[in-house]
Amino acid sequence: MILFALVAVLLIGGIVAWFSEKIHPDIPRWVSVMTLIIEAVLLMAQYTAATGVIEWGAPLSQTWLADFDQSWIPRFGIHFHLALDGLSLLLLALTILLGFMAVSSSWTEINKHQGFFYFNLLFCLTGVSGVFLAVDLFLLFFFWELMILPMYFLISIWGHENRIYAAMKFFIFTQVSGLLMLLSIVALVLINHSQTGIYSFNYFELLDTEISPTIAFWLMLGFFIAFTVKLPAVPFHTWLPDAHTQAPTGGSVLLAGIMLKTGAYGLLRFVIPLFPEASHQFAPIAMILGAISVLYAAMMAFAQSDIKRLIAYTSVSHMGFVLLGIFSWNLLALQGVVVTILAHGISAAALFMIAGALQQRLHTRDIDHMGGLWTAIPRLSALTLIFAFASLGLPTLGNFVGEFLVLVGAFKVNVVLTAITALALILSPIYALMMVQKSLHGPLQPQASLVDANHRELVSLAVLALLTVWLGLYPGTILKISAPALKQEMQQTVEMEH
């Protein structure tokens, strides 16, 4: 029941936020904060109920911590079926954390139609948390599509100069690729129906479907494209720089921090377990795409002068590691993927918050028009430096652990590709340091006096910085939570192959 509440609370909170605007335009953001607090408490309660201990990070006794199953459309055996394991738990925690950050970064930036803004923000979180929990494929698709629409509104209403183009591109890319997934889902269910005689969209039942290799390949491709567009990986990444650049800060935080992660989660949870053999055949291509994403996006990032566009390309680059790691399909690489997902969620969100804060102050996103900020706004600049280091993969910070584990895992599978991908460790410092150099150092460009980070910004960014350090120094906590889930996924595919 708590699982259902986890989804419902966000939706109800969103509706309340929308209507509370009528009382006072500042109330919606408080409603959002309250909603997220309730959500966090619920998740904590679910976790303690499942493990029996209050200590965060206690090893999980079983793979699936909780389950909520309710018949929805009996005609097709569709259930409102949610389930929580270690992986979903971590991603939900990230979702809630970045929900707070999105609200925090929108606090003063959004000054028109606040009610509708926070409605969309929470509605988007509803869709994302639904995706992380759904184990009925119809429900998965339902939430998958549901999270696109509010993000579209966030970009198209509160975005920057070229917002409508960016929002449209985002919507069409994700929606059309989603339809490919729907087609695959329906075909999979019909194949299962022809074998068992019943309609079922249940993930656990569909795992046992026997599919001929050619059909499995096409079905896998449908899922793969949908998730890779969202991830995104080359060649499906072109929507991302536009969407990120034009989105308001809160939207960018959600987009980079958690929405991209739904793609990674989908690959991990659905593509490989449902189609182990087809994925195995396809793995070299997917890994090559991952490597290309890593390197190409890193180089593209270097060529950008728009700071949000630069960060967007670094996201593509980091997500390339995720793709590489997932299709390596061993525990080490998968653990790396989980850490990368979390670490990148935190660092990219923080960088976008900083970019938003800078834009609010300087009214530009062009790093050529920045410079010398270190003397003007030292606190914000120091935080920028930390997250730039995180992004370039400095040891002791979270991203390093993730990327290192991915590379070690991938090395066992494909030495050459891993060696080439490792070049990113050279490319990423180049773009990160260039960003730092151009914006923070040199002569102070803007004439007007600038205000340094206020308490709200400082606290939000400091929390994220501490989490990055914690992930970098002691990732064991996270690994303990995710391990049972990942082992379970790997177990399933091993069973299938024998």
Add this chain to the structure above:
Amino acid sequence: MNISQIQALAPIITLSGVIIIVLLSIAIKRNFVFSCTITAGGILMTLVALVCAWQNAPMQTTLLIRIDHYALSFMALLLLAGLAVLGFCYDYFKTRKGQNEELLVLLLTALLGASVLIASTHFASFLMGLEILSISLFVLIAYPSNQRHPLEAAIKYLILSGVSSAFLLLGMAFIYAQCGELGFTGIGHFIASQSAMNIMILSGIIFIMAGVGFKLSLVPFHLWTADVYQGAPAPITAFIATVSKGAVFVLLLRFFISADSFIYSQLVNIFSIVAVLTILIGNLLALLQTHVKRLLAYSAIGHIGYLLVAFIAMGSIAPALAVESASFYLVAYFITTIGAFGVISVLSTPQSEADELSVYRGLFWRQPVLAAVFTLMLLSLAGIPLTVGFIGKFYIFTSGAAGRLWGLLAAVIVGSGLGLYYYLRVIVMMTRNAEKSAVESKIYNGTWISTATLSVLSILLLWFGIYPDFLVNTIQSVSYTLP
């Protein structure tokens, strides 16, 4: 004819009676409000008669008409659509000077024609129903007869409709020449008894499809659609888009199932090409429109293309699933199309239709409720979750995948992608800043009937989108009764 047959025919008899009563009341005294009330009461009475007829169904009453659950449920759908359109017509025409009462008579005769059409099992009643429907529509389109656009639209519709009827008759003649039968089942028996392909029958069916294709505005018979949609008064456009197309499609399903025409595999190929063209051309042309009614006209063409996918799937899967899919999609299409044109109708007056895209600029901040309803309708047309259109699209995918129509489904996906673009354009326009709005913010008072209708439609849209169980079960039980 015995008493139970008359009972089964009760809805049609009631509807005919209501028409005469409304005519007489107009002859005695012209009063728009009063006539509207009688009309609405008459439609409700017909719905009650439907419930009475339900127990006697299925029943073959005369050679021409078969009253079964399939026909009765779709009659109910058409009547409810008629009721909704009546509500919009009331608000739209009440301020118009001149004689508006005959509009209601024509609305009822169109409904009568549509009801006969969907219950017909014989070419004679098929043609009769179709012509009653069409002739009413000509006059309805041209009702504001002192204006240019409606008249032009009506003339276009009249001529093309005449041509399409000629095709239809020719097709019927071909088939009759071969098998000497005009009843659908008789034709079915003849086709089944033939071992080789009969080229005359095949051409007859193709001619009939051409005639029907005009009504459904399938590509390449779609040229009239945008002009007529744009020219007709908004509530009447809603009526054409739903009742007229829906009734024809329902009849088409019945004809193909009764006559078992999918024995001819060539038909599947021809229809597949038509469906792909309809989906792609409808959606592509919609991209270019700056007038909302034209945009919806082309999008409606695309939607009929999606419906055809379920229809074509009937050739290779159990007909019940295909009929179920098509019926669900049709219901979804009815709700959303009436809702979308309803919003346009609320914003329009007989003097100026709210057709230009710029009228909708900033509507979200001026008229939040109306804009929200319109957004819901457009999202449902685009097939976004939480709306009934999503479940409809799911059904199309299911029947298409079951029939292994991968090429057609690819066209559906491309069409949906294109569709998103122009639906979103309208939605974006509504969220733009209101300050720059070219049009003075009108005060839309006294449209409570339209508002109530739109609210009901929105609730249905969300209800069937979130919890479609009730509708799914109803449609499923009905579609299994079709022979």
